[in-house]
Amino acid sequence: MKAKIISGQSPGGKREKLADRIPLDTPFVVQIFPVYACNFKCGYCIFSIEKSKRHFISDTTSMDIELYKKSIDEMAGFKEKIKVLRIVGKGEPLLHKNIVQMVEYAVSKGVANKVEILTNAALLTPEMSDSLISAGLNRLVVSVQGTSKEKYRKVCGVEIDFEKFIENIKYFYERKKGTEVYVKIVDTALENKEDEKKFYDIYGDICDTMAVEYTVPIHAGIEYGSDVKEKKVTQFGMPVSEVSVCPQPFFTMQINPDGKVVPCYSFEYPRIIGDVNKQSAREIWNGAEFVKFRKDMLDGIKKAGKTCENCEIIKYRLFPEDDLRNDMDRIKRHYK
Numbered sequence: 001m002k003a004k005i006i007s008g009q010s011p012g013g014k015r016e017k018l019a020d021r022i023p024l025d026t027p028f029v030v031q032i033f034p035v036y037a038c039n040f041k042c043g044y045c046i047f048s049i050e051k052s053k054r055h056f057i058s059d060t061t062s063m064d065i066e067l068y069k070k071s072i073d074e075m076a077g078f079k080e081k082i083k084v085l086r087i088v089g090k091g092e093p094l095l096h097k098n099i100v101q102m103v104e105y106a107v108s109k110g111v112a113n114k115v116e117i118l119t120n121a122a123l124l125t126p127e128m129s130d131s132l133i134s135a136g137l138n139r140l141v142v143s144v145q146g147t148s149k150e151k152y153r154k155v156c157g158v159e160i161d162f163e164k165f166i167e168n169i170k171y172f173y174e175r176k177k178g179t180e181v182y183v184k185i186v187d188t189a190l191e192n193k194e195d196e197k198k199f200y201d202i203y204g205d206i207c208d209t210m211a212v213e214y215t216v217p218i219h220a221g222i223e224y225g226s227d228v229k230e231k232k233v234t235q236f237g238m239p240v241s242e243v244s245v246c247p248q249p250f251f252t253m254q255i256n257p258d259g260k261v262v263p264c265y266s267f268e269y270p271r272i273i274g275d276v277n278k279q280s281a282r283e284i285w286n287g288a289e290f291v292k293f294r295k296d297m298l299d300g301i302k303k304a305g306k307t308c309e310n311c312e313i314i315k316y317r318l319f320p321e322d323d324l325r326n327d328m329d330r331i332k333r334h335y336k
Contacts, residue, residue, distance in 0.1 A: 001204030019327035033089025074280035085112035107136035
């Protein structure tokens with residue numbers, strides 16, 4: 001097997017201690033949310049819930065390419081390069097008609113050290129692969145949902161040509177040049193240890209890194225089974241701990257399809273802190289609304305609002321390097 005197994009680790013590699021860098025002039029990660037739509041309906045995701053029962057997500061389904069370009073152009077105003085420009089969000093990014101152009105534009109502008117896409121890869125045809133590779137994509141993260149077409153039918157509610165699906169990932173891998181390919185699966189998409197071995201056997205020679213992650217109860221409105229609710233590990237296999245201060249607004253922000261900016265990856269927004277239709281990403285990052293939200297967060301999750309108080313996401317996605325609890329006094333002095 002060629003791939004390195006990274007289960008139980010940060011999939012992005014070694015992380016800096018966040019507290020040592022706060023306040024950041026430049027976000028570590030900017031997440032671009034290009035399209036609010038998906039071709040799957042996985043049982044652990046909001047797309048398994050009827051749209052009318054979801055909270056507000058976006059005023060538009062698909063991000064306008066000119067708004068995207070404006071956002072990228074203005075990211076050049078940050079003092080440093082963004083570490084990761086991540087193209088994902090609530091949906092399948094390969095559904096966006098301009099996805100290749102998005103990658104190519106961000107790479108050409110040099111605003112990030114790494115441009116990556118997180119995809120279910122069902123639309124990763126050879127033509128799409130050739131285009132993404134030529135565009136200069138740095139990292140392709142493939143979230144797979146099973147080791148057979150039957151499992152895909154059960155988990156995602158879709159029929160796929162599983163053999164063709166594997167061939168398409170192999171096609172990308174064999175032609176990828178400098179692109180890193182990471183393949184992951186959630187534990188609930190595996191039947192047992194034998195099925196886990198099958199996962200490694202299927203994908204082990206057509207990716208660079210791979211991992212089994214954990215289905216965790218982070219989305220309100222989804223009926224998770226008791227086996228999920230009782231887990232004591234994070235999505236990445238690390239011990240769960242209580243979080244008094246969410247670190248996400250201190251290192252990341254998300255730009256939604258309608259241009260609205262939110263301070264984290266929550267599916268229920270704690271606050272809309274800007275709009276790239278009217279402001280630049282840099283103005284928003286350093287602006288009064290975002291700074292106020294961070295100050296509120298430093299007084300504790302409960303002080304940041306009901307959404308943050310009830311949020312389970314960071315509890316199940318916290319990395320030890322991002323834990324701010326032992327550095328609160330010093331961080332608060334920065335924001336005075």
